[in-house]
Amino acid sequence: MSGTIPISTQRWRNWTWIWLAYTGFLFIDPIFEPSLRLWLATLAAFVTFLGIFAAFVRLSDEGRPARYWMIAATFLLGLITFPWNPGASSFFIYAAAFLPFSIESTRRALALFVAGSVLIVAEGYYFNSPGHLFHIHWPNVFIAIFLLMVIGCGNIVFAEQKRADCKLRAAQEENVALAAAAERERIARDLHDVLGHTLSVIVLKAELARRLMQLDPQRAAEEIADVETTARTALAEVREAIGGYRSQGLAAELAQARRTLDAAGVTFTWEAPPEGLPALTPTEETVLSLSVREAVTNIVRHAEATHCTMRLATTSDGYYALLVEDDGRHAIRQEGNGLRGMRERVSGLGGRFSIRWDRGTHLLIELPITSQQGTPA
Numbered sequence: 001m002s003g004t005i006p007i008s009t010q011r012w013r014n015w016t017w018i019w020l021a022y023t024g025f026l027f028i029d030p031i032f033e034p035s036l037r038l039w040l041a042t043l044a045a046f047v048t049f050l051g052i053f054a055a056f057v058r059l060s061d062e063g064r065p066a067r068y069w070m071i072a073a074t075f076l077l078g079l080i081t082f083p084w085n086p087g088a089s090s091f092f093i094y095a096a097a098f099l100p101f102s103i104e105s106t107r108r109a110l111a112l113f114v115a116g117s118v119l120i121v122a123e124g125y126y127f128n129s130p131g132h133l134f135h136i137h138w139p140n141v142f143i144a145i146f147l148l149m150v151i152g153c154g155n156i157v158f159a160e161q162k163r164a165d166c167k168l169r170a171a172q173e174e175n176v177a178l179a180a181a182a183e184r185e186r187i188a189r190d191l192h193d194v195l196g197h198t199l200s201v202i203v204l205k206a207e208l209a210r211r212l213m214q215l216d217p218q219r220a221a222e223e224i225a226d227v228e229t230t231a232r233t234a235l236a237e238v239r240e241a242i243g244g245y246r247s248q249g250l251a252a253e254l255a256q257a258r259r260t261l262d263a264a265g266v267t268f269t270w271e272a273p274p275e276g277l278p279a280l281t282p283t284e285e286t287v288l289s290l291s292v293r294e295a296v297t298n299i300v301r302h303a304e305a306t307h308c309t310m311r312l313a314t315t316s317d318g319y320y321a322l323l324v325e326d327d328g329r330h331a332i333r334q335e336g337n338g339l340r341g342m343r344e345r346v347s348g349l350g351g352r353f354s355i356r357w358d359r360g361t362h363l364l365i366e367l368p369i370t371s372q373q374g375t376p377a
Contacts, residue, residue: 041085052073089143110153208223249285251277253292254292257296290345294341303330309323311323319368326360346365
């Protein structure tokens, strides 16, 4: 909401006012050496500083030019007050405390501390004559410079830590946003693969049932029952995809592919390795299963094929190779979300993805064999 102050910033502003306790040093001399003129001048200096301090606190954003003016005004107020009230050294301390949180450059902050110390020494030298109304003792000069440097250098460390924490928090927020975006993309890909395939089957079986309604009511009823079963399966798969479980395994996906292609009138041939399915990792099996599902979906939707062949083999250079071929008349000339998601999954495992069209579609997916290769599944 526009104009709303973040809670952390508001809390920082509230706690900042506690540091006004250091202005108590201003009233040491008026208390021990009462003088109406000294009291009035001290109260005027205190009220002026309250205005400067309030303005500085409101300008909470680092690097704003107005903050520099507030720091300069605080230091100048110290120079004006110091000759007649030694407690004004607290204004130098405030300026040194503010500076590191307003200037990001440590070198520049240290240079300003040195410049401020030189000004304090010059003022002490100028007002060092005793017996005058305005007089500065050298011990007060050295104490003011010592406190300025100690407080200033300490706050440089605190300011650097604060900036580092802010950068770390920003990086963490960015990582969370990127992770959320990646998860949304994952869910979008999975839902596309799950629903795209299953809805194609439902449409196919519903069209078949409509055509058989008059010719073979019993077969039409069976197809409608299959539509119900497939819809329930789709619901379960959507829940699994949302929960992070993407497939039931390659063997189950191949069995589902056979049923889907049979219903579409496409002859399906599966050529497995002589030793059977290899022992794949869960991630590898998920990628191959969803690739089979997407390939079957595209064949049913677009290819107008009569035959589909799938074979899984091991290449000589250490890859599992899944080849999906069909004799469809319509080739997909442009990758959609399904093929793009397939390519991203394969690439994520360091695999290779290729597709060509020559009297049908030829899809080749190659995944590197991992150390978990074992006995046939």
